[in-house]
Amino acid sequence: MNIPRYRILTGLISSATVASLLIADAAISLPPVEQGNTIQLNGQPWTGRWIRRNDRDKQSIFLQDDWLSGAIGLDMLDSNRAGQQKVKWFSSPLFTEATFDRPIQHRYLDVRPVARFWRTEVEGSTLKIFTPDSTLQALRRSKQANGDRIVFELSAPTPWQIQQQGTTINLILAADLAPSIPTGVNTDKGNSIEALEVQNRGKQTVIRIQSTEVMEPEVETLGDPARIILTLKPDYVPPDVDILWVPGLRRKQQIVSLPNPLAKSDKDPKSFRFSVISLVVDLKQQGLTMRPIWSNPAGMLGTSSLRAMAEQWKAIAAINGGFFNRDRQLPVGPIKFNNRWMAGPVLTRGAIAWNNKGEVFIDRLVFNEEIVTAEKKPIRLSNLNSGYVQKGMARYTPAWGTNYIPLTDNEVLITVQEEKVVSQFKGEKAGQGQIPIPNNGYLLVARQVPELVAQLKPNVQIRGRTSFKPVDFGKYPNILGAGPLLLKNGTVVLDTKLEQFRPPFDKQGASRSAIATTKESGKVILATIHATPEGILPSLPQTAEILKKMGAVNALNLDGGGSTTLFLGGSILNRSLGNIGPVHNGLGVFVREPEKPNNSNQF
Incomplete structure (x- = not known):
């Protein structure tokens, strides 16, 4: 039986947290006495994380920062101290201590500076808060x-x-x-x-x-x-917000204005004021890393909300990533992690590559895979671990999952183990049957190419090779693709025709997600861009100009529209929870070194 425990919160707390402790291996905070993920505020239940911990000779209650903003109206102001947050709530601005769970995923604020005379009760995983009558x-x-x-x-x-x-x-x-x-x-x-x-x-x-x-x-x-x-006021512009969340990670909210070229009268707005919510990540900050994440750790099939995906991988922050087939729930763009191709590119489109040293490269990626038989006959492969279906020979590795289910009718399935064709047989109808993908090889799937199937009989020896353009992509262990490429060396290089995006994708407005580098080595911007107060959504050219104004030098458009999502510390920053679409993959930010998968089964 849970026995209620009551406490009145009084007093203030000092601002002695040292920012470097947020990333060090030492404990971030004293062990919590209790913690949970439900808060009851004056009888109303909320989803929100809390920690009650020992703090020398007294107890402190810490509540998830975004819960405080949404539930009690706490105003979080610009803050340049990673261990503290500047806040305002019926008072002059003041600083309160910030703490984190382990591994670092959520940020909590000490509520004592604003919670004088609150009464609290802990029952299991629920914290009950009773505020004074007003x-x-x-x-x-x-x-x-x-x-x-x-x-x-x-x-x-x-x-x-x-x-x-x-x-x-x-x-x-x-x-x-x-x-x-x-x-x-x-x-x-x-x-x-x-x-x-x-x-x-x-x-x-x-x-x-x-x-x-x-x-x-x-x-x-x-x-x-x-x-x-x-x-x-119709012309109200919300103030910019710039918060150092942890060392190397800033949360920003701003309005970026672009001139309105169609303004003809005083009634027409002279400029478009786009709402931008972004994270600025310093990949050279010790302990801060970025990696691709996807919905299903066991394979490439599946979609989920970015929030669920980020929390599954234990990321502190994330942005939605590349394109995917919504019906099949499969990727149609490149995902490479730790030198392992989880999915390959389909078309020549923009991509971002990076390593653990904080070096980042953005350009259009040309990717080719081929296999060569003992007779030195090259066979170019059309796809790697992709939900994009076209005529040709595709390759599926264990990164796809333990089994392959036919995506089209009448596929010819060729099993390869240890660089030798083991078997060849005709598949069933699309969606029927499960073909095991060997751990020590891969599966070749032939679609409408009988002349290539004839060259790959059982016992034929083959070897594979991969090439890139630009060759710089080959230097990086991590790649994620989307497109189109927006900026290169500070110049707008948008070319939807070259990257084979169909009209009206190039001109229509939509909510946008993008990733960009700045002049500072290792600094990347994860940005979501939304409509003006008049409801005007950004086009791709406008997105490129907005990013330039934010200091971007190289920039890549990510999947947008209903997929546009930015996550930080357990919360979605740019849209309401009821308006979040499922996505296949994203880019996750971690305050630790994420686990590395096996590097086997690659050419």
Whole structure:
């Protein structure tokens, strides 16, 4: 039986955490007393991680940083200290300690600086938090230049959340409502407000605001007395955010503006303000590594959310990667890890390559594989571990999985072990049958090429070879491909026709994911780019220009649209959880050396 344990959180904490300890082999923090992944806030259950640990002669509670932002309205400000986070919550800005789990995946903040007089109770894996009672005592509206402002005066600081859907904005307060404030709908119009409705649900008050157009609210908290200031302005630009999360990894949020070439009148926006959320990773930082990750560690079949994928591989951060066949759930671009090809390229498209020294190379990748028989007859292979189906001879290694299931009808399956053809037989219909892939060889799959099948009878000796263009790709153990290539040496080199992307892919707008290098050796940008306040999505040329403005020198477009996802510390940074599409692969960032697979079964 779980016995409830109660504690009142009081006092402040010093900022003595040394950033280098985040990566050192020494323990990051004292052993936790309890920890869990469920938080109950004033009776409302949330998914959120927490740690309660011994801290000398007292106990401390640490909550997952993004949970604090979303659940109580904690404002995380620019911070250049890896072991601390600058925050603001009904107070002047202050620093609070940050700690991490092991291996480092999630970041937690000490809540004592903002949680005075909170009451806590631990039951199993659930932390129950009870905040002091608060009352919304006054609500004042005023018109501002080109907008509106609402001041909510509270009897005490209290958790709050913002929910927005289109032109409807809900401010949810963990507070009762003073009798002097009427409930119901107020249709007094403002510059940006069509109507305002007040609802009281006991110890929760909901303010529903109907705005004249879709716009992001500016929200600020003040103390003495506790107030929430909500401002609505069509031209509001959220402040840039730059947080050092761990040494070598920065979390950034910014607006990047590009001129509007179609502006003809004063009503047309002079510029497009694109929302960009990114991570800047220093691959030369000791203990910080990057590697490809994919949905199914046992093979190439499968898709999942990037969040599930990253947490499965225990990555601290991740961005979605290359293209894939959504129906077959198979990759259609290159994935290479630790000199092992998990999947090969199909077309000549952009790719990024890197090593553990922090050296990075971005260009268009030309990849060729062929096998040569004892009679020195070369046979060019069409695909390697790919879900992209075309006429030719494809190769499937154990990296694909333990078995191969035919992707098309009437395939001829050729088993190769120790550089010798062992068997040859005709496959069943697409999706039927499972053919084992030998651990000491591979499977050749012939599609509509009887003349090549005739050269590969049982007992024929063969050997394989691989070539690259540019040859620099051959120097790197890790590769991930997507495309198109956007920037090379600071110049826009976008060419969708060369990389065989079909119209209107080259001109249409979409949410974008991209990876880029900067002038600083080893620095890479993992960026997601989204729509302007007017709903204009970035095109590929605009994506290239945005990245240039962010300091990119070489840049590669990744899979975008519904796949665009950026993950950090257990949270998705760029979209709501209900709007995340499954992906096949991604790029994961680790604060440790990830496990290395076996290098066998490669040419």
